[in-house]
Amino acid sequence: MKVRRVRTYVPGLDEILYGGIPERNVVLLSGGPGTGKSILAKQFLYNGLTKDDEAGVFVALEEHPVSVLRSFAHFGWDITRFEKEGKFAIIDAFTSGIGSTAQREKYVVKDVDNVGELVDVLRQAIKDTSAKRVAIDSVSTLYLSKPAAARNVVMMLKRVIAGLGCTAVFVSQTSVGERGFGGPGVEHAVDGIVRLDLDEIDGTLYRSIIVWKMRDSKISMVRHPMDITDNGIVVQWDKYLRITPHSAEIKPLPKEEVEAVKKAIEEETKETGEQEKEEEEE
Ligand SMILES: Nc1ncnc2c1ncn2[C@@H]1O[C@H](COP(=O)(O)OP(=O)(O)OP(=O)(O)O)[C@@H](O)[C@H]1O
Numbered sequence: 252m253k254v255r256r257v258r259t260y261v262p263g264l265d266e267i268l269y270g271g272i273p274e275r276n277v278v279l280l281s282g283g284p285g286t287g288k289s290i291l292a293k294q295f296l297y298n299g300l301t302k303d304d305e306a307g308v309f310v311a312l313e314e315h316p317v318s319v320l321r322s323f324a325h326f327g328w329d330i331t332r333f334e335k336e337g338k339f340a341i342i343d344a345f346t347s348g349i350g351s352t353a354q355r356e357k358y359v360v361k362d363v364d365n366v367g368e369l370v371d372v373l374r375q376a377i378k379d380t381s382a383k384r385v386a387i388d389s390v391s392t393l394y395l396s397k398p399a400a401a402r403n404v405v406m407m408l409k410r411v412i413a414g415l416g417c418t419a420v421f422v423s424q425t426s427v428g429e430r431g432f433g434g435p436g437v438e439h440a441v442d443g444i445v446r447l448d449l450d451e452i453d454g455t456l457y458r459s460i461i462v463w464k465m466r467d468s469k470i471s472m473v474r475h476p477m478d479i480t481d482n483g484i485v486v487q488w489d490k491y492l493r494i495t496p497h498s499a500e501i502k503p504l505p506k507e508e509v510e511a512v513k514k515a516i517e518e519e520t521k522e523t524g525e526q527e528k529e530e531e532e533e
């Protein structure tokens with residue numbers, strides 16, 4: 252059976268996923284500080300709204316909801332328009348309900364150590380907005396003080412999100428130089444892992460992205476160069492980054508692979524078109 256995919260519309264990312272994220276997958280977006288995780292999570296939601304008319308929910312655990320909105324605006328993404336239309340919601344799991352912002356907010360989680368409360372608020376926000384996409388920034392915050400609970404926390408969130416038909420990205424924070432993605436409990440519980448990296452080679456920083464796993468999908472098996480621009484993240488899907496302790500080389504992907512990717516994207520575009528036509532006819 253052909254899997255339905257959710258397209259991120261992040262330039263180059265759907266290509267290295269051979270068409271997009273399989274529907275209802277929960278993807279761990281893992282990486283060190285400043286690697287672009289939060290930007291990518293926002294871009295995934297914003298593109299869903301503008302390109303596919305899919306509503307979204309953003310769970311803010313790391314940043315004040317006001318600064319989340321500012322960060323959308325920084326890239327020219329007018330998210331407040333969708334918030335007003337009821338197609339986008341921010342869940343404030345940052346202020347603990349303290350302060351004037353929280354008083355005006357509809358979705359507030361007072362105690363982040365209580366996953367049950369977060370799950371209830373999230374379920375309500377998904378239902379109210381009819382969301383198809385969810386981003387949690389970051390899940391690491393939920394189990395920082397209790398690593399043993401990590402798997403359980405992720406499974407609880409995954410059940411409600413996938414159960415309501417949503418596809419999600421969970422931001423996972425790792426430290427510089429750490430090889431893992433956020434701990435074994437989490438890494439096996441999620442359906443996909445996308446890792447963002449920042450490597451310093453002889454005084455220069457290089458950004459890159461690699462897909463480590465994606466259930467029900469073929470994936471690119473190389474590390475791709477990635478840029479953060481004024482319009483958001485751009486993945487160089489037709490190139491790969493070869494890093495050694497003293498060199499970084501950007502090389503073109505073999506021709507056959509470029510063709511395979513192009514074909515996958517073409518098929519995905521064709522199929523989306525056909526699905527839409529069917530839905531219109533119904
Ligand atoms: N317009 C822009 N052009 C280029 N780079 C930018 C632009 N805006 C932001 N950045 C870069 O993006 C980086 C931050 O990305 P982001 O906030 O997504 O990181 P993160 O992975 O979420 O980090 P953390 O784990 O610390 O939250 C910054 O270091 C900044 O340099």
Ligand SMILES: [Mg+2]
Nearest residue numbers: 288289313388
């Ligand atoms: Mg961040």
